[in-house]
Amino acid sequence: MRFPMLVAAAAFAATAVPVAAHHGWSSYDESKPVTLNGTFAELSWGNPHGAAKMRWKGKMWDVILAPTGRMEARGLTRAEVEPGKRIRLTGYVRRDGTPEMRIERIMIGQKTVELR
Secondary structure, three states: HHHHHHHHHHHHHHHHHHHHHHHOEEEEEEOOOEEEEEOOOEEOOOOOEEEEEEEEOOEEEEEEEEHHHHHHHHHOOOHHHHHOOOOOEEEEEOOOOEEEEEEEEEEEEEEEEEEE
């Protein structure tokens, strides 16, 4: 009886660490918001959250979005942010210099969608 519980606990522990480390919000510098205009080069509209790639400051950046259900509930559609569509983003970059940013809001024309 104890062995199956130990196996289950070990399996849980092994999966919990990568999930917690995935995108810890403390990894981003919230003291320095960035706002940029541009287009996504790539877009992934799925779970656990949307993601994109965007060229900025001479690098290709990973762009971390909100869960797609939340974005859709707040009125943002995939069609509005498809690669090639002009958008404005506000968010935070990673503290460690990794070219990745967490987006707080997306502006399309006069429309603003808060992601968090």
